[in-house]
Amino acid sequence: xxxxxxxxxxxxANLEKAVVKGLAEDRGLYMPERIKPLSPEFxxxxxxxxxxxxxxQVADAFFGxxxxxxxxxxxxxxxxxxxxxxxxxxxxxxxxxxFHGPTLAFKDVGARFMxxxxxxxxxxxxxxxxxxxLVATSGDTGSAVANGFLGVPGIHVYVLYPxxxxxxxxxxxxxxLGQNITALEVDGVFDDCQALVKTAxxxxxxxxxxxxxxxxSINVARFLPQSFYYFYAYAQMKxxxxxxxxxxxxxxxxxxxxxxxxxxxxxxxPVKRFIAANNANxxxxxxxxxxxxxPRPSVQTIANAxxxxxxxxxxxxLNLYGSSHEAICNDxxxxxxxxxxxxxxxxxxxxxxxxxxxxxxxCGYRALQEGLQEGETGIFLETAHPAKFKDTVEKITGQPxxxxxxxxxxxxxxxxxxxxxxxxxxxxxxxxxQ
Numbered sequence: 001x002x003x004x005x006x007x008x009x010x011x012x013a014n015l016e017k018a019v020v021k022g023l024a025e026d027r028g029l030y031m032p033e034r035i036k037p038l039s040p041e042f043x044x045x046x047x048x049x050x051x052x053x054x055x056x057q058v059a060d061a062f063f064g065x066x067x068x069x070x071x072x073x074x075x076x077x078x079x080x081x082x083x084x085x086x087x088x089x090x091x092x093x094x095x096x097x098x099f100h101g102p103t104l105a106f107k108d109v110g111a112r113f114m115x116x117x118x119x120x121x122x123x124x125x126x127x128x129x130x131x132x133x134l135v136a137t138s139g140d141t142g143s144a145v146a147n148g149f150l151g152v153p154g155i156h157v158y159v160l161y162p163x164x165x166x167x168x169x170x171x172x173x174x175x176x177l178g179q180n181i182t183a184l185e186v187d188g189v190f191d192d193c194q195a196l197v198k199t200a201x202x203x204x205x206x207x208x209x210x211x212x213x214x215x216x217s218i219n220v221a222r223f224l225p226q227s228f229y230y231f232y233a234y235a236q237m238k239x240x241x242x243x244x245x246x247x248x249x250x251x252x253x254x255x256x257x258x259x260x261x262x263x264x265x266x267x268x269x270p271v272k273r274f275i276a277a278n279n280a281n282x283x284x285x286x287x288x289x290x291x292x293x294x295p296r297p298s299v300q301t302i303a304n305a306x307x308x309x310x311x312x313x314x315x316x317x318l319n320l321y322g323s324s325h326e327a328i329c330n331d332x333x334x335x336x337x338x339x340x341x342x343x344x345x346x347x348x349x350x351x352x353x354x355x356x357x358x359x360x361x362x363c364g365y366r367a368l369q370e371g372l373q374e375g376e377t378g379i380f381l382e383t384a385h386p387a388k389f390k391d392t393v394e395k396i397t398g399q400p401x402x403x404x405x406x407x408x409x410x411x412x413x414x415x416x417x418x419x420x421x422x423x424x425x426x427x428x429x430x431x432x433x434q
Contacts, residue, residue, distance in 0.1 A: 001065045003030040003220065006315040015066040016121045019114070019221045020131065022214035023201045029315050030220050035266045036061040043268060046231065047239040051084060052077045054235060055228035061267060062224050063117075071120060076228075079112040084229045086236040086379060089355045093368050094379040096233045099358075103173055104385035104406060106257065107144035109228060114221035115148040115155075118213070122154045132431075133157040134200055135215040136193035138253060138298075139166050139305035140384055143173030143410075145215040146181045157215070158431075160184045160193040163419070165300055165307070169388050169407055176413025184430075188422030189298050191309050196427045206428055217256025218312050226260035231269060233379055242377045249275040249335075249367045249380040251360040252284065253306035255313035257381070262320055262331065275371055277363035277380075278336040279303040284311060285334035291325040302339045302392050303359040305384070335367035342366075343396045350397055358386040358393065 003018040004010075007028030013021065018030040042057055049057075056076045063072055082100045089095050101108030122131055131154060135145045142159040149157045159174045163185045175183040186193050197214060200206055217223040230248065237243040248271050250258040258276050265271055278285050279301040287293045295310035321327040337345070345362040349355055357365055364380030372378050386393045387403050394401050403411070420426055 002033045046235040075116040095382045099385035103143040105140035106383040110222040111144035111148035113225040138190035146174035172410040183417040185417045192422035223256035227264040245376045249364040252276040253308040255311040259313045277367040282336035285336040288334040
């Protein structure tokens with residue numbers, strides 16, 4: 001399979017180059033040259049397959065031309081060592097719980113898959129140079145990538161995060177690991193971190209000095225595997241006899257997650273429509289209303305993993321739909337919520353349904369509450385365990401929130417981080433000295 005750039009000015013790449021480079025030479029994002037539809041037989045019996053069996057068939061459509069079948073199967077099965085259950089919240093709204101992985105967040109799927117695929121490519125390379133992974137995070141990406149790559153031979157990870165703008169528990173998950181993980185605390189916002197990473201990929205001197213790649217959702221090996229759990233969600237709903245007129249709501253920040261869902265739809269996934277739920281960073285919502293894309297600096301909210309003012313994967317969505325605003329609106333609607341609305345939703349859902357939402361899932365649940373039409377069933381992504389936002393959740397609900405053992409283990413570690421300004425010259429110098 002060949003991969004082309006969304007900017008259209010870079011040479012085509014094979015999968016290995018797309019994964020190792022992360023970003024194309026023209027600063028565009030890589031897209032597969034074609035999206036293979038899955039067979040009707042697959043969908044006819046999907047409810048009888050396991051998560052791993054479903055994911056392997058989806059992965060084979062994306063990566064089967066470039067990775068041996070036994071290796072790809074091993075990567076998929078090793079990645080998905082945990083369940084992603086669809087849990088009823090109301091009679092018409094279900095939560096797809098994506099927090100049962102090692103770092104209790106949805107990004108465990110993409111990060112673990114990418115770590116294993118990159119490790120496979122790196123092991124094949126004759127010179128076997130150290131691969132340096134640069135990743136910007138507004139919360140869960142950093143922890144998922146750091147833990148996914150922890151101890152992987154031949155790879156070093158640099159996690160850039162905005163100072164004071166991720167939850168303390170999230171910060172513990174990537175600043176306490178050591179080994180091949182370096183945390184960089186940037187005096188700025190997520191968009192500053194993302195800009196530093198993107199600029200690094202374009203710097204000739206830096207790339208001559210060290211082998212760089214990204215584990216953000218700009219990387220095809222990070223965002224494409226996230227399509228796995230949409231197929232599994234459909235399978236679970238079909239098993240319940242509730243898959244007709246299915247609406248999927250995705251809390252959205254950098255838009256890699258919903259982008260992978262749209263790829264799934266192109267492969268034949270029978271989802272009626274999607275809703276992108278935003279916090280106060282409503283750039284995509286405004287695009288849907290006006291047809292104009294106007295990025296701006298992100299603002300801090302209690303749903304911090306969605307605090308993105310210029311979502312990278314918007315370029316992929318535009319490319320996927322031929323830049324047609326009408327076509328995008330046919331498949332996706334939007335919603336946007338203030339911190340006050342998010343907090344109200346969390347309290348109401350707990351009181352009325354006994355289900356505790358995290359701030360991001362609350363956006364998805366509320367959008368379905370307000371947007372489901374007659375005859376539709378909704379499923380939203382509960383993207384992280386509420387305990388990752390313990391202080392915020394406890395303040396909103398007024399109830400103590402136990403910390404799962406997996407998270408408590410991270411909190412016992414000692415913080416190790418390097419402070420940086422949001423300045424590329426300083427960042428570049430730091431990397432050159434490594």
